[in-house]
Amino acid sequence: GAVVSQHPSWVICKSGTSVKIECRSLDFQATTMFWYRQFPKQSLMLMATSNEGSKATYEQGVEKDKFLINHASLTLSTLTVTSAHPEDSSFYICSARDHRGSTDTQYFGPGTRLTVL
C-alpha cells in the first residue's frame, strides 16, 4: 500500500515552454500532497503544499505564478512549470500524505527529471 506515481519520469523541453508533471496516489486518498525540488547531491527543498480543493501554500521564495499547482481530486496533484528556463532544470519529487494511519507519514513519487534546453 501507499504507492505514489509520478509522470513523466523525465522530460526535455525548450526554453519558454510549459511542462506539466502529475502526481498520483494509487491506493489511497491524499488530501495533502507536497512538491519538492532536489538539486544534485542536495536535500529536498519544499516548494509548496497542495491541498485538495483549495489553493496551494507556497514556500518563501517560490514563485506561485511560475510553478502552478492544482490538486483537483483526492488522488491527483499537478505541477506546471510555466515559461521554463534552463535554471528550472532539476529533479522534481512529489509526496502524498496517507491519512489512513499516521497523519504525518509522507510517501514519495519516483520523481521527474526536467531538463530545459
Add this chain to the structure above:
Amino acid sequence: GENVEQHPSTLSVQEGDSAVIKCTYSDSASNYFPWYKQELGKRPQLIIDIRSNVGEKKDQRIAVTLNKTAKHFSLHITETQPEDSAVYFCAAGGGGNKLTFGTGTQLKVEL
C-alpha cells in the same frame, strides 16, 4: 520555522560495522521524526520513524533514538551491508504540518 541539522555529511564504514547519523531540530512543537533512504536517481524511501512520545524504536538492524529535551535524534544501523549504501535524510515535523529535511548523509559501506 523549523531548522534541521544533520551530521555527518559523509560516512564510510566497513561492512559489518555500525553507522550512526545524528540530527538536531529547533522547533519544540515538532513531534514526528522520519528517516528516509534515497538511492541515486530514485525516490526517498521511508525506513523508520518515531514520535515524540517514544524515546527509541527498532526495526531489525535499524533503530532511531530521540532526546526531546536536547532536541536531537539519531539513526543507528547495525551490521551494515553494501546495500545500505545510500543517502539518508532525517526530517522533523508533525501535527499535520510540513516536514523539514536535513541536508543528508552519504553512507558508504565498504567491503
